[in-house]
Amino acid sequence: MMIAALLIAACGSKEKGRPGTGSGTAQLDAAPAPVDAVPTPLDAAAPLDAPTVDAGPIVESTPTTDGVARVVLVHGELLGSEQKAIDRLRAALARGRVRGEVVDAGSEELAVARAWLDGAEPAAVPALPAAWASAPAVLIVEVRPPIGVAPRRQSGGLGGWVGFRPPSTEPVLVQRGSLGWGPADDLFVTRFTDTLALLGAAP
Amino acid sequence: MTRRLVAAATALAALAIAPARAGWRPVEMLLVDAGRRDPVGIRCVVAIANQLREAGEDLVLSRRPLDKIRLTLPADLAPSILTWTAADLRATRARADGSTYDAVVVVDCRPDAGTVDVVIARNSDEVATLRLRGLPPRTSAPPAATIAWLTARIESASYVGFSP
Numbered sequence: 001m002m003i004a005a006l007l008i009a010a011c012g013s014k015e016k017g018r019p020g021t022g023s024g025t026a027q028l029d030a031a032p033a034p035v036d037a038v039p040t041p042l043d044a045a046a047p048l049d050a051p052t053v054d055a056g057p058i059v060e061s062t063p064t065t066d067g068v069a070r071v072v073l074v075h076g077e078l079l080g081s082e083q084k085a086i087d088r089l090r091a092a093l094a095r096g097r098v099r100g101e102v103v104d105a106g107s108e109e110l111a112v113a114r115a116w117l118d119g120a121e122p123a124a125v126p127a128l129p130a131a132w133a134s135a136p137a138v139l140i141v142e143v144r145p146p147i148g149v150a151p152r153r154q155s156g157g158l159g160g161w162v163g164f165r166p167p168s169t170e171p172v173l174v175q176r177g178s179l180g181w182g183p184a185d186d187l188f189v190t191r192f193t194d195t196l197a198l199l200g201a202a203p
Numbered sequence: 204m205t206r207r208l209v210a211a212a213t214a215l216a217a218l219a220i221a222p223a224r225a226g227w228r229p230v231e232m233l234l235v236d237a238g239r240r241d242p243v244g245i246r247c248v249v250a251i252a253n254q255l256r257e258a259g260e261d262l263v264l265s266r267r268p269l270d271k272i273r274l275t276l277p278a279d280l281a282p283s284i285l286t287w288t289a290a291d292l293r294a295t296r297a298r299a300d301g302s303t304y305d306a307v308v309v310v311d312c313r314p315d316a317g318t319v320d321v322v323i324a325r326n327s328d329e330v331a332t333l334r335l336r337g338l339p340p341r342t343s344a345p346p347a348a349t350i351a352w353l354t355a356r357i358e359s360a361s362y363v364g365f366s367p
């Protein structure tokens with residue numbers, strides 16, 4: 001296991017980058033700052049104002065297919081290995097026990113990601129994007145920017161994760177900081193499916 | 204010539220069979236229970252410890268309650284462990300023999316409230332944190348699937364920056 005983990009950590013591919021798979025995605029500045037999170041009860045009936053953020057041009061969120069979990073990726077440029085891993089994930093969620101779809105973050109989704117992953121825990125819990133209304137579970141995952149200089153760039157791996165069970169506005173899961181996971185991880189798809197199952201997306 | 208080839212093949216086969224142990228050592232982890240120390244919280248941390256031991260064949264695990272390591276922590280730490288930084292936990296990672304734990308994992312597990320907080324300090328300037336809310340409240344440890352989910356993440360986070 002240790003050797004496998006080390007291989008995973010070391011196996012960033014040296015490759016050219018590709019533009020994102022969709023428009024309007026933006027990379028979070030992934031400086032995992034501490035959060036002030038004394039355990040609080042989940043309060044589904046607490047719609048509060050969304051925080052004011054500078055999310056750049058407004059990008060509409062992709063509509064959700066009814067009853068299907070939603071994986072929202074926050075990313076900038078993707079390396080080829082990252083795109084392939086995402087394609088594997090998309091295929092697995094289309095036919096697997098845990099059904100889901102993979103989309104690029106729209107502006108509202110980016111604002112929610114920033115609210116929970118940047119800086120301190122938000123003073124006001126942001127409202128959920130309308131596109132999430134029919135999703136049983138939503139998982140936002142940050143893909144960190146590549147590291148190194150072309151042509152020897154490597155994947156920066158996955159950063160923060162935020163998981164929701166709509167319509168609750170408080171996330172079930174907030175993960176900050178790297179766990180060392182990236183496209184070379186043999187369990188890349190499993191990392192997502194087991195987390196969607198934790199969020200209640202499994203039948 | 205043939206004899207040399209056979210000898211070389213035999214040597215290569217022996218190398219392939221022998222486990223590569225040069226420089227090998229297990230991850231040394233300190234698991235700290237920062238919960239309320241009530242029975243249900245203790246059961247949760249014990250379940251995490253047991254799962255880590257089962258899952259991590261390359262892991263040496265020590266377990267302590269928070270009050271046993273309190274003197275290694277800054278006096279003015281916020282109550283929520285999710286605010287703790289790598290610098291806050293640096294002294295906790297240090298051991299009496301001059302070595303350091305590869306990872307210090309602080310857990311505040313409250314199954315009755317449906318919450319789990321975890322902070323993992325490893326060989327990195329950045330801690331990893333996990334914050335779970337809205338889990339079904341229980342009077343016993345969280346379900347095995349939740350414990351497995353947690354320990355997989357704790358274990359991965361502990362390997363970040365690890366050098367055998």
